[in-house]
Structure formats: structure tokens, C-alpha cells
Amino acid sequence: MEKVNDITTLWRKQFPILTQQVNGKPLVYFDNAATSQKPLRVIQSLSDYYTRYNSNVHRGVHTLSQMATDAFEEARELTASFIHAGEKEEVIFTKGTTDSINLVAQSFGEKFLQAGKEIWISAMEHHANIVPWQMICEKKGAKLKVIPMNREGVLLTEELYQNLSENIALIAVTHVSNSLGTINPVKEIIARAHTFGIPVLVDGAQAVPHMSVNVQELDCDFYCFSAHKMYGPTGIGVLYGKRKWLEAMPPYQGGGDMIETVTFEKTDYNVIPFKFEAGTPHIEGAIGLAEAIRFIQETGIENIEKREQELLHYAMEKLSEIEGITYIGTAPEKAAVISFLIEGAHPYDVGFILDKQGIAVRTGHHCTQPVMQFFDIPGTVRASFAFYNTEEEIGRLAEGIQKAKNMLL
Numbered sequence: 001m002e003k004v005n006d007i008t009t010l011w012r013k014q015f016p017i018l019t020q021q022v023n024g025k026p027l028v029y030f031d032n033a034a035t036s037q038k039p040l041r042v043i044q045s046l047s048d049y050y051t052r053y054n055s056n057v058h059r060g061v062h063t064l065s066q067m068a069t070d071a072f073e074e075a076r077e078l079t080a081s082f083i084h085a086g087e088k089e090e091v092i093f094t095k096g097t098t099d100s101i102n103l104v105a106q107s108f109g110e111k112f113l114q115a116g117k118e119i120w121i122s123a124m125e126h127h128a129n130i131v132p133w134q135m136i137c138e139k140k141g142a143k144l145k146v147i148p149m150n151r152e153g154v155l156l157t158e159e160l161y162q163n164l165s166e167n168i169a170l171i172a173v174t175h176v177s178n179s180l181g182t183i184n185p186v187k188e189i190i191a192r193a194h195t196f197g198i199p200v201l202v203d204g205a206q207a208v209p210h211m212s213v214n215v216q217e218l219d220c221d222f223y224c225f226s227a228h229k230m231y232g233p234t235g236i237g238v239l240y241g242k243r244k245w246l247e248a249m250p251p252y253q254g255g256g257d258m259i260e261t262v263t264f265e266k267t268d269y270n271v272i273p274f275k276f277e278a279g280t281p282h283i284e285g286a287i288g289l290a291e292a293i294r295f296i297q298e299t300g301i302e303n304i305e306k307r308e309q310e311l312l313h314y315a316m317e318k319l320s321e322i323e324g325i326t327y328i329g330t331a332p333e334k335a336a337v338i339s340f341l342i343e344g345a346h347p348y349d350v351g352f353i354l355d356k357q358g359i360a361v362r363t364g365h366h367c368t369q370p371v372m373q374f375f376d377i378p379g380t381v382r383a384s385f386a387f388y389n390t391e392e393e394i395g396r397l398a399e400g401i402q403k404a405k406n407m408l409l
Ligand code: PMP
Pocket: 033, 034, 095, 096, 097, 098, 099, 126, 128, 129, 174, 176, 177, 178, 203, 205, 206, 226, 367
């Protein structure tokens, strides 16, 4: 136990933001599923870029431009190896998970979706993995179908498997649910889908920061994630796509960098990944993402996963001492997310009282309104852990909840 605490102290030292007081109390940051905190080295990598080699990437012959291009392309290579992509050209830098999904919905949908075809998503998707599909289905006259779930927050995949057919153009499913914590059996879904030649997109926003992801082993066709949830900067994310799909798909946006030649009559598009990266990219974002990946690799993703599971179990034990808590999302396979309600109290009021004690949790629907509709609730209080959190902080959450109960009930 002492050893774990020593390591945690070392880990926490790298996150300057964690040492501050909020509302006169030491900050307890349990909103990691919304965005994680950033270690100093990531913050420094951004300022280093601006102080030493700020310049636009690609095509520049001068030294600074070459330095920036090298760092940007190294970031792509590192990202590819981090998720075990076969080649770096299969890694496209986007604004984040939302942008990655919109890219596939618009581009893949434009080419491969026709009237009467189906797109399947699941009952626990983030709005980012619902709305883009609704938009393209509406445009194309295609149907959006939903894999249902049970009251534990486990997907009823048989419903999908029994309906698999060549009429399904694509399946888009989250790896880990942000509001329930459920870890979905994406590998099995992909294997089953492939027997019908159906491509699968995985929303990995809540998976990549917490577990080892191997896109080749999963055999997914697309995989999306955001840097800001994995200790990196905001405004940058990744779309991994298999070469065969990316090459077959039309560009998403037009502009500089995504072209080979332009005349007023005709444009020839660049090769992947540049075909999907119109305009000046988020250069320092990619550099910051690369630093975040180095940080994760040095910390060890397996250590992160193990520690977060310990925290999850400890929190469940600690909170079970408090009466009147209903948990939303009780799947056996769960990431370190606890969504709950205190009987008789509105989640917003609970969140407000916790904030007054320096404890940051998220309240509301967590961009998963259909999940709230399914459970017939207005929202939840969500505590989501990162490996830098501590048992002591969980103790403070338990005390905070008790205090909220005393004040509200
Ligand atoms: N999918 C899931 C599962 C998420 O948790 C989130 C972020 N809450 C998103 C998609 C959207 O990510 P971003 O806002 O970074 O685009």
C-alpha cells in the first residue's frame, strides 16, 4: 500500500494543477472522463514548439519548417505505433473524436450509403456517435438502428448478430461508455460483422486513455479518439482507418495540403493521410499528443489500468457504506467511471455541494441523452477516475456525498 502511495505521489507531482485549492479545499478532480489533466511535460512541449521552432509544416525548405514538419510527422508515427496501426498513413489528425466520426459519416456515407441501407449504433453512444449518423442517414434515406442494452448497461449484442446482413453499411459502437463505464465486446462485434463484410467504427474516446488498444488485433476498420482525454491538449484527435477504406473514401474538406495538383478545371487529391487533412493542421496539438503518448508509455498503460481498477473497486466499497445511492451502469466489465443518483436529490444539487468542497464531478446527461431516457432519469452524478487519483480523495467524495445527503434530504 505504501509503495502504491509513493508511486502516486510521484505521478501527481507531474500534474501542477492538482496541487491547488478550489473553494478553499484541496482540489479533488474526478471529471477525468470529460477531460484529463495535463502533465508538465505536455504543457512544456507546447511552449517549446512556440519558443523554438514555430513554423508551418510540409513544403517548407527552411530549417524551422523542417523541424516542425519532422515533429508533426514523428507524432503521427508515434501515434500509429501506440495504437499498433500497420502504417502511419492510416493515422489522420482531426480535431477530436467528434471530428473523426463526422469525417467518416460524411465521407464514407457519401460513397457507401444508399437508400434502404442500415447503419447500426448502440444504445449507449455519446451524441458524437449518434448525430453524425442521423444526419447522413437522413440525407441518404438510410435507416439508423440501435443495439439495445439491459438495465445493467450491458449491450444485448444478440439483437445485432441476429440482424447481421449485407444490407448493413457500417456499425459504429463505443469501446467504453462515458456515462455507464461499460467496456463493450468490440472485438467480437467486429469479428461477427466481418463475416458479412460489414466495416466497424469504434469510438475509443474513453478507451485509449485507460487500456492498451491494438487496432490490428481488434481488426476494426476505423478507430477514433481525442488527445485531451489522454493527458494531451484539446483540439486534436485521431482517426485511424484501414488503408483500403481511406483510399476508397472521398475527401471530407477541400483546401491546402489535401491536393496533388489544382487547376480551375480539376483537382487531383493528395495521398492518405493528407487527403483528409485540409488546411494548416493543429501542429502543436500533434506535438503535445506525442508527448502525452510518451508520458503514457513511460508510466505504463498496464500500470494506469491496474491503478484505475483499484480505485474503482475501492470507491464502490467506500460508497456502498452510504445508504440511498442508486448506481447507473453496473456491467461486470467496467472502466473507472461511477454514475450514480442519491435518492430524492437532483444530481445538479449534489454536484454543486461537492464543488463547494473542492470536489469536481460531472452532473447531467453526459451527452448521452438516450441513456438517460432508457433509465428514465434526468441525469446522473459521475465520478470518473484517473490513475493519479487517490484513496484519500475517494474518502473525501464519500464524506461529500454524506454531507450533500444531510443538506438536501
Ligand atoms: N465519445 C465518447 C465516448 C466520449 O466520452 C466523448 C467525450 N465526452 C466523445 C465521443 C467526444 O469527444 P470530443 O468532445 O473530444 O470530440
